[in-house]
Amino acid sequence: MDIQKLRQETEADHHNVEDSVPLMHQGLNLAEYVQCLQRLYGVVATWEERAAEIGPEWLQPSLLTRQRRPLLELDLAWFGVAEKNDGRPMLPEMNSLPGLLGTMYVMEGSTLGGQLIARHVEVALHLGEGQGSSYFRGHGSQTGPMWKEFCEMLKLRIPDEQTDAVVVSAKAMFRTFWMWMQRKSAMDGS
Numbered sequence: 541m542d543i544q545k546l547r548q549e550t551e552a553d554h555h556n557v558e559d560s561v562p563l564m565h566q567g568l569n570l571a572e573y574v575q576c577l578q579r580l581y582g583v584v585a586t587w588e589e590r591a592a593e594i595g596p597e598w599l600q601p602s603l604l605t606r607q608r609r610p611l612l613e614l615d616l617a618w619f620g621v622a623e624k625n626d627g628r629p630m631l632p633e634m635n636s637l638p639g640l641l642g643t644m645y646v647m648e649g650s651t652l653g654g655q656l657i658a659r660h661v662e663v664a665l666h667l668g669e670g671q672g673s674s675y676f677r678g679h680g681s682q683t684g685p686m687w688k689e690f691c692e693m694l695k696l697r698i699p700d701e702q703t704d705a706v707v708v709s710a711k712a713m714f715r716t717f718w719m720w721m722q723r724k725s726a727m728d729g730s
């Protein structure tokens with residue numbers, strides 16, 4: 541699996557999702573932040589559920605330790621928000637391994653930017669450490685090692701000739717995420 545190619549081919553998609561969230565804006569206010577968390581809940585919960593449903597046995601422990609839906613629930617509870625966003629985006633096809641791991645690349649990669657976002661929102665919104673920012677803090681000091689481990693797993697499990705299938709899936713997931721955050725996503729009726 542050529543991770544460098546995956547990174548290069550999805551660079552523009554990453555810029556688009558970065559621009560679709562106000563999280564790093566200087567003037568970010570609490571209402572915008574909480575709205576963003578509610579919206580994120582829809583895509584994160586839907587992806588984590590689907591991945592757990594269809595992921596192969598060997599991937600299950602990793603899916604479990606990487607779950608971030610409980611962190612979003614903690615944050616929403618911290619802000620006293622009982623109403624989560626129950627909408628569910630229509631996810632890309634994830635039944636093949638390259639399909640699943642392409643979408644997982646997007647979800648896991650978002651933990652990297654999350655480290656910057658956590659620091660920014662804690663200062664901008666005067667949040668205590670992890671109080672309302674636990675989703676972005678995510679795996680904390682384990683973020684780097686866990687990302688490395690994920691990349692190693694991609695290299696091990698995906699042969700070179702399937703790189704393009706992973707790229708297609710990652711691009712589709714970035715697009716789903718982007719549309720969802722802009723409230724333009726198709727809803728999954730299931």
Ligand code: HEM
Pocket residue numbers: 547554557558559561563564645646647648649650651652653654656657714717
């Ligand atoms: C304001 C929002 C965001 C910022 C500031 C941001 C920032 C970053 C940064 C700095 C990195 C590189 C970290 C490193 O190399 O150590 C990164 C990587 C990544 N981010 Fe984001 N990000 C944001 C949102 C997102 C979102 C919403 C997603 C997914 C939907 C995402 C997916 C990824 C992926 C897949 C990578 C890994 C790229 C690679 O090295 O292969 N990011 N992000």
